[in-house]
Amino acid sequence: MKFFVDTAEIAAISELNDLGMVDGVTTNPSLILKSGRDILEVTREICDLVDGPVSAEVVATEADAMIAEGRKLAGIADNIAVKVPLTWDGLKACKVLSGEGRMVNVTLCFSVNQAILAAKAGATFISPFVGRLDDINLDGMELIADIRTVYDNYGMDTQILAASIRSVNHVAEAARIGADVMTAPPAVIKAMASHPLTDRGLEAFMKDWAKTGQKIL
Numbered sequence: 396m397k398f399f400v401d402t403a404e405i406a407a408i409s410e411l412n413d414l415g416m417v418d419g420v421t422t423n424p425s426l427i428l429k430s431g432r433d434i435l436e437v438t439r440e441i442c443d444l445v446d447g448p449v450s451a452e453v454v455a456t457e458a459d460a461m462i463a464e465g466r467k468l469a470g471i472a473d474n475i476a477v478k479v480p481l482t483w484d485g486l487k488a489c490k491v492l493s494g495e496g497r498m499v500n501v502t503l504c505f506s507v508n509q510a511i512l513a514a515k516a517g518a519t520f521i522s523p524f525v526g527r528l529d530d531i532n533l534d535g536m537e538l539i540a541d542i543r544t545v546y547d548n549y550g551m552d553t554q555i556l557a558a559s560i561r562s563v564n565h566v567a568e569a570a571r572i573g574a575d576v577m578t579a580p581p582a583v584i585k586a587m588a589s590h591p592l593t594d595r596g597l598e599a600f601m602k603d604w605a606k607t608g609q610k611i612l
Contacts, residue, residue: 396570397447399556399578403430403437405444407581412445419447421500421522421558421578423478424454435471442472450500450520452478453488461488469497476500476519481509486516493517500556510542514553520576525569526559535559540572563587 397418400411403426411417420441427434438451451471453464465477465488476498479485489499493516500520501513505528513521523542525535539557546553554575560566563586569577 396574397576398584399447399450399576400584401426401558401560401578401580403427403432403441404581405437405440408441408444411581411584416584417445417447419449419476419576419578420445421450421478421556423450423452423502438468438475439471442474445474447474448476448498448500448519449474450476450478450502452502456480456482456484458484458487458491461485462491465492465497465499466495474498478502478522481505481513486512489513489516489518493519502558505538507538507541507545510553510555511545511551514546514551518553520554520556522556522558522578524559525557525565526561528559529561536565536568536572539569539574543573563589 398416399419399421400408400417401421403422408417408420430437442449451468453461455461455464461479461484469475469477477492478500479488480503481501489501493499498519500522501518502522504510504521504523510521523538528535528538542555556576556578557569557574558578560577560579560583566577566579566587
């Protein structure tokens with residue numbers, strides 16, 4: 396499973412990228428706001444840093460305007476994936492942009508039917524929002540599993556990008572189901588290294604090592 400990091404913070408991306416933990420980056424208007432940066436400037440910097448796809452989201456809501464914005468964003472770098480919402484206009488934009496050979500990430504997916512339409516429109520990625528479904532007492536991971544089944548049934552090439560990941564359990568479950576990609580905030584990715592038994596075992600080792608009175612360096 397590929398790891399995309401869901402942020403527009405350069406320092407956080409750089410740290411994870413240096414460890415080989417970044418296969419791509421996803422951004423959205425909220426993350427751009429949080430970064431306090433100009434969208435074109437920060438997106439270009441991210442594209443220079445990361446080899447994989449970098450999702451940059453349009454803000455228009457009408458198809459022709461989405462297409463125009465998508466073309467401008469795609470002009471930033473070859474690894475841009477234009478991000479469009481899963482609306483009828485978003486699907487129209489996806490069809491045009493993907494037909495021009497551009498990567499397209501169709502976001503805000505909450506149903507299998509939506510995922511089928513995105514694949515038919517030529518989406519490179521479909522982004523089902525796991526956490527937001529959990530928020531309304533639905534099982535977000537069930538949607539990932541259902542999309543996986545349907546895409547596999549018909550050989551659809553669109554990659555399932557598990558989004559709105561809130562916890563390390565979400566990551567593990569997405570991998571178990573067979574999501575192609577997951578995107579998560581830096582804190583969630585880093586939290587995957589933590590386990591209470593690891594901490595307990597290390598503490599015991601350090602206590603025993605102190606008793607030896609030895610040093611390695």
